[in-house]
Amino acid sequence: MTVVTIIEYLAVIAAAIYGMLLASRTGMDFVGSFAVAFLAAFGGGTLRDLFLNRDELFWIVNPHYPITVFVICIIGAFTIDHLPRIKPLLLLPDSLGMAFFTVVGTVIALEAQDSWFIAALMGAITGTFGGVLADVVCNEVPSLFTPAPLCATCSFTGAWVYIIGDYFRMEQVSLMIASAAVVVVFRLLAVRFNWRFPPLRSA
C-alpha cells in the first residue's frame, strides 16, 4: 500500500462524506445519497482515468472504495438526524477531498504523459469534477462556473506546487502533503475572505 493509495483512500472518504451530507440537505433518500456520494468520490478520478486511457478505473481495481462509500451512506442514513444542518459543515470534507484528489491526479498524470500543463489540468479535474457533478445533481449551481470564492484555482495552484517541487526532485511524501495543504489553506482562505475573480463583463 503506497502513500498515493493512502491519500487516495482519504480523498474517497472525505468526498463521500461531502456527497452524503450534501444529498441529505436536499431531501434525497438513501439511494440518492449513495449516488451523490459516488459521484463526488469517483467523478473526478474516473474522468482522469478515461482521459489518460488507463487500463482500469481506480475504483474497479480497488472494489473496497465503492464498498466504503456504501458503508458511509448507511452510517449516514442512521446518524444524519443527529448532525447539525449547517452549510459550513460541508466545507471541510469538500476541501480535503479536493486537496487529496488534486495531488493524486497530478501524480498519476505526470506518470502517464509528459506535458506539465496537462498534468496540472488533470490534477484540477480530478480535484474538482466530483464536487461539480454532486452539485449539479443536487441542483446547486456549481461554484466552478460562477464568480464564487476561488475553487478550481486552488486546485490548479496546488497541482503546480507539486509539479514544480517534483521538477526540483523534492521528497515525494512531504511534497504531496505540502501541495494538499496549499489547496486546503488556499480554499479555506478564499471562502473566509471571499476571494474571487471579477466577472468578465463589467456590469
Added chain:
Amino acid sequence: MTVVTIIEYLAVIAAAIYGMLLASRTGMDFVGSFAVAFLAAFGGGTLRDLFLNRDELFWIVNPHYPITVFVICIIGAFTIDHLPRIKPLLLLPDSLGMAFFTVVGTVIALEAQDSWFIAALMGAITGTFGGVLADVVCNEVPSLFTPAPLCATCSFTGAWVYIIGDYFRMEQVSLMIASAAVVVVFRLLAVRFNWRFPPLRSA
C-alpha cells in the same frame, strides 16, 4: 447470435421506444427524439463499456443498434399523433429496458472482473443510467435522485439475483429471464404501491 445479444437487442428497442415517447411529450422535434432515444438506449451500456475498458462499445460493434433506434424514431414521427399521451404508457418500455439492460450489464461485468459488488453496480448503472440521461435532457427530475418509487433498487436487486444464481451455477438462460422478471415485477409493484425510501432528513 447469443442469448445475451438477443436480450441486449430487446433492451435497446424498449429503451428507444421509451426515449422517443418521452421526447414527444416534451415538444421535441425529430432530431431531439432521436437524441433522447439514443441516450436512453445507449447511455447505460456506454458507461459500462467505458468503465470496464472494453475494446469496443456495444453499439459500435453492432451498428444495426443505432440504425434500429433511428428507424424507431422515424416510425414514431409519423405515428405519434395517433398514440395516447398518457404517462403510464411510458412505464412498460422503461421497466423492460431497465430489466434487460440490468441483466446484460451484470453478465458482462462478471466476465470482465472479479468483484461481485462492482458487478451489481455495473448492472444497476447499465440498467438505469440511460433513463436518467433521457430524464435530465427532457427536464424531468430524475427519479433516481429523489424519494420516488424505487427504481435503482429494483435494478440492483435483479443484479444480485443473477450474481447469486450464477454462483450456484444455475442454467444461464433461465437465470437471465428470472432476474429480468424480478426487476420488472419489483419496479411495477413499487410504482403501483408507491414503495419508496424515506428522505434522509426527518422533516
Added chain:
Amino acid sequence: MTVVTIIEYLAVIAAAIYGMLLASRTGMDFVGSFAVAFLAAFGGGTLRDLFLNRDELFWIVNPHYPITVFVICIIGAFTIDHLPRIKPLLLLPDSLGMAFFTVVGTVIALEAQDSWFIAALMGAITGTFGGVLADVVCNEVPSLFTPAPLCATCSFTGAWVYIIGDYFRMEQVSLMIASAAVVVVFRLLAVRFNWRFPPLRSA
C-alpha cells in the same frame, strides 16, 4: 502537420472563441470562461475518442491545444469589454467550429471502423456535442433538443457529404473543405430563414 491537424486546430480555435464569448455573456469569471471554452473545444472530440477507444485523446497528444484555449481566454478577459455584446456574434465561431469538427470527426471515424452510419453519427457528435455542453453549463437550453433552427442536421448532412465523396475517391483536401462549407452554409441559412423540424406532437 497534416491537413486534418490544421482543420482540427482551426476547429479548436473557433470553438474556444465561441465558448469564451458565451461565458462572458452569462456573467462568468475567468475560470468559468476557461471551463466553458474547454468544453466547447474538446467536448465533442473527447466523446468521439472515448467511443472509438483511441489510444490517446486528441488534446492530450497535442498539449498546445488546451494551452491555446487558455491563451484565448486570457486575451478574452482583457478585451471582452471592448467587444459588442450582440448574440449574432456567437453564430460564426459556433458554425465554423461545428463544421471543422464534423469533418475531422467523420475522417477519424471512417478510419477507425467500417459502418457509414456510425461514421456520420461520430461526425455529428464531434461537431455538436461541445456546443451542447457549453450551452448546458451556461444554462441555455441546448438548441439540439428543442425545435430550433436546424443544427445537428447540418452537421449530419455534412458528414454524409464527406462519406459519399470519400466513397467516390474524391481528393481529400477539397472534399474536407467542401463538406465543411456545406455545414456552415446550411447552418447559416437555417438560422437566417428559421428552418426547423416541427415538434413531434401536433399541438
